[in-house]
Amino acid sequence: MNRLLSFLFHQGVLDEQFLQLQQLQDETSPNFVYEVVNIYFHESEKLLRNLRALLMEREFMDYKKLGIDLNQFMGSSSSIGAKRVTNVCVAFRVATEQNNRAGCFRALEMLEHEYCYLKNKLHELFQIEQQRALAAGVRYPVQNE
Amino acid sequence: MNFLIGGRYVGGSFDVESLVENLLGQLAGHQAILVNVYDVTNSSDPLIMYGNQYEEGDVSLVHESKLDFGDPYRKHQMICRYHQKAPPNWTALSTAILFFVILLLIGYILYGAGNHIVKVEDDFHEMQELKVRAEAADVAKSQFLATVSHEIRTPMNGILGMLGLLLRTELNSTQRDYAQTAQACGKALIALINEVLDRAKIEAGKLELEAVPFDLRSILDDVLSLFSEKSRHKGLELAVFVSDKVPDIVMGDPGRFRQIVTNLVGNSVKFTERGHIFVKVHLSENRKPVTNGKHETYRNGGSEEVVHASGGYNLKTLSGYEAADERNNWDNFNHLIADEEFFCDASTKKVASNEFYEQVTLMVCVEDTGIGIPFSAQDRIFMPFVQADSSTSRNYGGTGIGLSISKCLVELMGGQINFISRPQVGSTFSFTADFGIFKKNPITEVKKVNYEDLPSSFRGLKAVVVDGKPVRAAVTRYHLKRLGIQVKVANAINKAVSLCGKNGASSTGLFQPDIIFVEKDSWVCGEDGIFSVRQLDWKQNGHIFKMPQMILLATNISNDEFDKAKSAGFSDTVIMKPLRASMVGACLQQVLGTGKKRQLGKEMPNGSTSVRSLLFGKKILVVDDNVVNRRVAAGALKNFGADVKCADSGKAALEMLQFPHKFDACFMDIQMPEMDGFEATRRIREMERTANEETNSECGERKSEFHLPILAMTADVIHATYEECLKCGMDGYVSKPFEEENLYQAVAKFFQTKPTSVDS
Numbered sequence: 001m002n003r004l005l006s007f008l009f010h011q012g013v014l015d016e017q018f019l020q021l022q023q024l025q026d027e028t029s030p031n032f033v034y035e036v037v038n039i040y041f042h043e044s045e046k047l048l049r050n051l052r053a054l055l056m057e058r059e060f061m062d063y064k065k066l067g068i069d070l071n072q073f074m075g076s077s078s079s080i081g082a083k084r085v086t087n088v089c090v091a092f093r094v095a096t097e098q099n100n101r102a103g104c105f106r107a108l109e110m111l112e113h114e115y116c117y118l119k120n121k122l123h124e125l126f127q128i129e130q131q132r133a134l135a136a137g138v139r140y141p142v143q144n145e
Numbered sequence: 146m147n148f149l150i151g152g153r154y155v156g157g158s159f160d161v162e163s164l165v166e167n168l169l170g171q172l173a174g175h176q177a178i179l180v181n182v183y184d185v186t187n188s189s190d191p192l193i194m195y196g197n198q199y200e201e202g203d204v205s206l207v208h209e210s211k212l213d214f215g216d217p218y219r220k221h222q223m224i225c226r227y228h229q230k231a232p233p234n235w236t237a238l239s240t241a242i243l244f245f246v247i248l249l250l251i252g253y254i255l256y257g258a259g260n261h262i263v264k265v266e267d268d269f270h271e272m273q274e275l276k277v278r279a280e281a282a283d284v285a286k287s288q289f290l291a292t293v294s295h296e297i298r299t300p301m302n303g304i305l306g307m308l309g310l311l312l313r314t315e316l317n318s319t320q321r322d323y324a325q326t327a328q329a330c331g332k333a334l335i336a337l338i339n340e341v342l343d344r345a346k347i348e349a350g351k352l353e354l355e356a357v358p359f360d361l362r363s364i365l366d367d368v369l370s371l372f373s374e375k376s377r378h379k380g381l382e383l384a385v386f387v388s389d390k391v392p393d394i395v396m397g398d399p400g401r402f403r404q405i406v407t408n409l410v411g412n413s414v415k416f417t418e419r420g421h422i423f424v425k426v427h428l429s430e431n432r433k434p435v436t437n438g439k440h441e442t443y444r445n446g447g448s449e450e451v452v453h454a455s456g457g458y459n460l461k462t463l464s465g466y467e468a469a470d471e472r473n474n475w476d477n478f479n480h481l482i483a484d485e486e487f488f489c490d491a492s493t494k495k496v497a498s499n500e501f502y503e504q505v506t507l508m509v510c511v512e513d514t515g516i517g518i519p520f521s522a523q524d525r526i527f528m529p530f531v532q533a534d535s536s537t538s539r540n541y542g543g544t545g546i547g548l549s550i551s552k553c554l555v556e557l558m559g560g561q562i563n564f565i566s567r568p569q570v571g572s573t574f575s576f577t578a579d580f581g582i583f584k585k586n587p588i589t590e591v592k593k594v595n596y597e598d599l600p601s602s603f604r605g606l607k608a609v610v611v612d613g614k615p616v617r618a619a620v621t622r623y624h625l626k627r628l629g630i631q632v633k634v635a636n637a638i639n640k641a642v643s644l645c646g647k648n649g650a651s652s653t654g655l656f657q658p659d660i661i662f663v664e665k666d667s668w669v670c671g672e673d674g675i676f677s678v679r680q681l682d683w684k685q686n687g688h689i690f691k692m693p694q695m696i697l698l699a700t701n702i703s704n705d706e707f708d709k710a711k712s713a714g715f716s717d718t719v720i721m722k723p724l725r726a727s728m729v730g731a732c733l734q735q736v737l738g739t740g741k742k743r744q745l746g747k748e749m750p751n752g753s754t755s756v757r758s759l760l761f762g763k764k765i766l767v768v769d770d771n772v773v774n775r776r777v778a779a780g781a782l783k784n785f786g787a788d789v790k791c792a793d794s795g796k797a798a799l800e801m802l803q804f805p806h807k808f809d810a811c812f813m814d815i816q817m818p819e820m821d822g823f824e825a826t827r828r829i830r831e832m833e834r835t836a837n838e839e840t841n842s843e844c845g846e847r848k849s850e851f852h853l854p855i856l857a858m859t860a861d862v863i864h865a866t867y868e869e870c871l872k873c874g875m876d877g878y879v880s881k882p883f884e885e886e887n888l889y890q891a892v893a894k895f896f897q898t899k900p901t902s903v904d905s
Contacts, residue, residue: 009310010303017882019313024780032780040773071816076773079882 004125013118017081037122040080044115047073051108055101063096066104070096073111085114161195177228182212185222194221203227290341297338305331318731329371336404343404343550354557358583359399361507362387362627365424366725368406372414373723377701381417383723384620388427391507396581401554406509408547409574413513420514420571423616429508429577504579506560514571523566527552551576603733604629609693611635612664620724621662621698627726628733633658637667658693660733663715665699665706696720696732759889759896761786764807768798768825769814769858774881778812778858781883795820795828802829802853804836810854810892812879823873826855830874854895 008014025032050069054060074089088111095103169178181196203226212221308328316324365385376383406424413422518526527548555562560577608630612618615634622632695715699706700722711717718732765787769775772793779789790808792798795817802808811829815822833851857870857878870878877891 006307006310010307019310020781020882021777024777024784026784028783029780036773036776036780039776043771043773068816068818072771075769075814075816075881076771079771079774079777081882 004121004128008121008125011084013082013084013121015081015083017078019081021080034126036080037126040076041119043076044073048112048115051111055104055108060101063099067093067096082118085111085118088114165195176231179226179228181224183222183224184219186219191222200228203230206231301331301335301338305335321731322728326370326374329367333371333407336407354398354401354554356396356398356581358394358396359402360394361391361402361426362393362726364399364403365406365426366727368403368410369424369723370725370728371407372410373721373725375414376422376723377721379414379418380701381414381419382421382423382617382700383414384421384617385424385723386426386620386623388425390428391426392505392582394583395505395507396583397558397578401558402578405551405554405576405578406511408551409511409576412547412574413511413515413572417513417515417571422511422513423620425510425512426507429506504581506577506579508575508577510573510575512571512573517568517570517572518564518566519568523564527562603730606630606659608632608660608662609635609658610662610664611638611640611667612698613637613667614664617664621664624724624726624729625662628730630660638663660694660696662696662698662720665697665702668697668710668713698722698724757785759785759892762788763809763896764788764790766790766792766798766801766808766811768792768795768811768817768822770794770817771814774814774858777882782812794818795822795825798825799828799832802832804832804851808853810856810895812856812858813875814858814881816859822857822875823869826857826875827873829853829855856891 005014021033021036029035047069051066051073054062054066054069070089070092074086074093077085077089088107092104092107092111095107165180169180179196179200179202181198182194183191184194185191206227208225210223210225212223214221305328308324308331311324312321312328365387369383369385372383410422410424552562555576555578558578558580560579562574562576564572564574566572606629608625610618610621610625610632612621612634613636618634622634625632697710697715697719699719702710702719702721707719710719720729720732760782765782767775767778767782767789769778769791770793775791775793779791782789790801792801796819798811798813802811813822813825817825820828833853836851854876855874857875858881859878867878877894879888879891
């Protein structure tokens with residue numbers, strides 16, 4: 001899977017956990033990675049919206065709730081191997097432990113940025129995969145599954 | 146004449162001249178003195194009064210004295226002089242001269258000494274200055290080396306990292322081989338950098354050897370694989386043989402040992418254009434010089450007679466070319482192996498006597514048939530930065546450091562390195578080294594050891610090796626023995642056929658090979674042999690024997706030869722030399738078809754088969770509020786063959802775990818809202834307690850207790866403390882996302898390995 005994937009590894013966007021995910025994909029669950037990543041995107045968007053809403057409150061004091069959502073986000077990111085996102089989450093958590101609002105803001109922005117980047121790249125990856133699958137299908141039209 | 150009468154004055158006449166002369170005669174000693182008396186009243190006109198006016202004498206030395214006769218009007222003067230000129234006083238002169246000369250000499254010496262001192266002082270100052278500069282240069286050099294090596298290492302690590310990632314993907318055996326070789330070369334490059342740094346460390350006296358257990362044979366295999374491409378390219382035979390008496394695991398410094406062997410083999414590969422490079426390892430006590438050159442019949446199924454051709458080609462060495470050290474040829478090798486076989490048969494493989502000693506001394510020989518080392522250079526080669534000839538670097542490359550480092554390392558290992566070399570024939574380098582014995586206690590983790598995972602599926606197979614060169618055949622046999630295959634060697638194909646096709650009365654005389662390995666050289670020479678194998682009547686004594694697989698062994702093979710081989714009945718896979726047990730195993734797997742390709746790709750270093758064997762068929766509950774984590778954890782566990790159900794909160798988990806339930810284990814996330822992992826576990830344990838009490842009160846004899854193994858899943862292994870987990874009743878924790886080793890260790894505590902049908 002090509003230059004894009006190794007590029008992402010090199011940049012530290014993804015790590016070995018992503019590879020492990022790919023290895024879990026086989027005949028019994030042919031779209032495993034795609035499904036998991038989609039679920040991840042779905043959940044993450046919800047979480048990110050929550051986080052932003054919390055921080056934007058005028059009288060924001062509830063760092064604990066922030067921490068809970070953040071933990072969820074961190075957990076799922078590390079499960080799929082999104083290393084850079086996880087790292088930003090760690091920094092975010094430090095800021096919440098110190099009750100540092102400005103720090104939290106900065107971390108949230110960086111998180112959103114990293115998340116967008118990841119999402120774009122993974123979409124690209126899936127597109128390439130799809131194209132390859134199509135091309136393979138064309139070359140061997142007679143194939144018994 | 147004088148008169149004295151009555152005490153009054155009398156007068157007498159004297160001859161003054163004779164009187165004076167007598168007096169002078171008495172006084173003057175040896176020299177005659179002339180006396181003149183003058184009347185000098187008139188100073189310009191002295192009147193002579195006494196003495197010979199005309200005798201000059203020696204006027205250079207004149208003594209004047211005034212005379213006073215009592216006459217106030219007249220002055221008188223007496224002048225005395227030598228009659229003869231005084232001869233020059235030689236003694237005084239010579240003394241003076243000598244003295245003068247001596248003074249001169251002394252002066253000269255002092256001057257010389259002074260000069261010398263000044264010169265020495267000047268030199269001293271100059272040397273000091275130079276010394277300072279040299280030290281500065283040395284420091285600069287070390288800094289430069291450190292910087293440069295760091296700069297080189299960084300992108301190299303990038304390359305190695307990418308290769309590592311590549312190796313984790315699905316590759317066929319050729320691709321895997323290429324990628325592994327590329328990785329090994331990359332590591333070798335880094336090793337080269339380290340070698341240069343080592344040189345600096347040795348100079349500073351800061352080199353230390355470590356002592357860890359390692360597997361000698363796998364290190365040698367690695368080294369050989371490094372050079373396989375190059376030697377194949379040059380058409381050289383590369384082989385390694387380790388005697389059976391050498392223990393599997395020894396204690397020592399594997400990196401340094403590898404360094405030494407790499408250096409020697411690398412030199413051999415560099416300087417050899419034809420023939421072979423043969424690495425032999427055995428215990429150093431075994432080296433007995435063979436006094437009689439008689440060729441014993443080898444317990445091999447009859448003695449084969451090898452035709453001695455005149456000229457160097459058909460000697461009994463690995464490739465047939467003559468080697469510098471005759472001790473490695475077949476006769477002695479034969480004896481060596483024969484001795485070992487005898488011992489192996491007589492006692493168990495573990496040589497009991499070794500347990501008494503702390504150390505074992507091994508001797509390693511690297512024999513090549515290269516250009517050799519000229520006699521004039523032979524005493525210099527271990528010096529750093531010296532190569533045999535000034536043109537060597539230009540022709541062959543290299544820096545000349547390797548041998549000197551190897552020598553230092555060998556000496557640090559308590560051994561010695563030396564060599565025998567004949568120009569145009571070849572060189573044999575050998576060194577001894579001390580290693581410790583590895584005492585295997587069941588407690589120490591075997592994982593720490595560099596244990597090579599050889600596939601064990603070939604144990605008990607039988608094979609025949611057809612090779613005209615006995616040394617080479619012995620090497621092949623050694624590699625196959627490592628895989629557990631029993632081997633018989635035959636000289637030519639027809640002999641192999643007769644070996645298998647014996648019409649023995651008892652079945653013990655029969656040898657039914659599953660595989661026949663044929664060395665390409667032997668096949669090319671005896672082409673008709675193949676047909677005799679095919680035509681062999683495989684039905685004997687009422688049994689139908691399976692036709693054995695025929696596999697070709699070759700150093701290099703062209704497409705034509707490959708096609709010919711395939712049409713003659715050889716299998717598709719040709720095993721390329723140099724032989725490595727792992728490579729042979731992989732090829733055999735392909736040929737014999739054991740193990741699905743899918744599993745080949747999925748085999749991870751510790752074997753996913755081990756976790757699979759623990760979890761196969763078990764019912765597992767995964768509890769996590771995060772849906773992504775649930776999917777991933779479930780997917781991973783399903784991959785290991787487990788049957789997985791998910792729960793998204795502590796409450797749901799409690800419901801699913803109501804008795805009776807069929808779960809074998811539970812993975813519980815700790816950080817969950819509402820009810821976290823600890824609380825959920827506590828409740829589960831309560832439920833279990835009540836259930837146990839109920840069942841035990843009903844039938845008092847039943848002893849079984851419900852206890853579901855619960856493992857915590859945590860992303861932060863640091864934050865989740867083990868005590869916390871234990872307090873609420875958990876049995877352990879695993880990291881999230883799953884790490885295989887971690888998972889295995891945690892799960893192994895309560896599951897037994899089950900033999901699964903998928904493993905083979």
